[in-house]
Amino acid sequence: MLxxxxxxxxxxxxxxxLLENASVINLxxxxxxxxxxxxxxxxxxxxxxCVRVFGRSLQGRELDMYRIEPLGTCVLTTSCLLSGQVYPAxxxxxxxxxxxxxxxxxxxxxxxxxxxxxxxVFTSYSERLSGLLMLIQSIAFERMDVRLAxxxxxxxxxxxxxxxxxxQIADALGTAREVVSRQLKLMxxxxxxxxxxxxxxxxxxxxxxxxxxxxxxx
Numbered sequence: 764m765l766x767x768x769x770x771x772x773x774x775x776x777x778x779x780x781l782l783e784n785a786s787v788i789n790l791x792x793x794x795x796x797x798x799x800x801x802x803x804x805x806x807x808x809x810x811x812x813c814v815r816v817f818g819r820s821l822q823g824r825e826l827d828m829y830r831i832e833p834l835g836t837c838v839l840t841t842s843c844l845l846s847g848q849v850y851p852a853x854x855x856x857x858x859x860x861x862x863x864x865x866x867x868x869x870x871x872x873x874x875x876x877x878x879x880x881x882x883x884v885f886t887s888y889s890e891r892l893s894g895l896l897m898l899i900q901s902i903a904f905e906r907m908d909v910r911l912a913x914x915x916x917x918x919x920x921x922x923x924x925x926x927x928x929x930x931q932i933a934d935a936l937g938t939a940r941e942v943v944s945r946q947l948k949l950m951x952x953x954x955x956x957x958x959x960x961x962x963x964x965x966x967x968x969x970x971x972x973x974x975x976x977x978x979x980x981x
Contacts, residue, residue, distance in 0.1 A: 773879030796854040803843040805864040812860015826937030838891035912971040925963045
């Protein structure tokens with residue numbers, strides 16, 4: 764399993780020896796890896812599956828921050844290990860898989876001794892941080908219909924059918940279900956989408972792309 768780590772071939776023998784205490788954990792769907800206020804015990808590299816990282820308000824409203832894909836890391840875990848702070852969000856397994864966990868002490872030693880490992884960590888960190896900054900800008904400055912259109916285009920990929928509930932969309936966008944339902948209904952009235960229970964059919968994806976590109980003007 765360690766041979767699958769993206770930085771393994773760049774490590775010298777001394778650095779590789781620091782991976783002796785690393786463990787491989789199985790990640791069943793629904794498992795919560797970390798909760799707000801918990802200490803991060805190690806540096807996680809996902810081998811398979813998908814982990815959803817999200818925030819939750821006091822009212823129970825959720826906001827997707829990012830997803831960890833195969834061979835990805837968690838920027839918040841990295842931040843906690845570097846700063847000694849507790850985890851500020853919630854990480855839950857969305858698709859079953861496996862991950863390598865490097866204990867915190869070995870992580871610190873690798874950061875000190877291996878430039879290859881350090882480069883990997885900071886590259887992953889900067890890429891994910893850029894995504895978080897874009898999310899903050901979107902929430903702060905973009906209209907809800909533009910954010911919704913962007914979400915529908917991203918999640919539908921090459922398919923014209925998106926299997927998702929209004930509540931799931933609301934959680935991803937950090938808003939109320941009623942807001943999402945109202946916006947989707949307006950899009951349906953325009954003929955851009957068709958709605959059914961648990962599904963959104965993309966009728967006019969090109970119009971949604973223009974909406975996103977022109978920031979609200981079709």
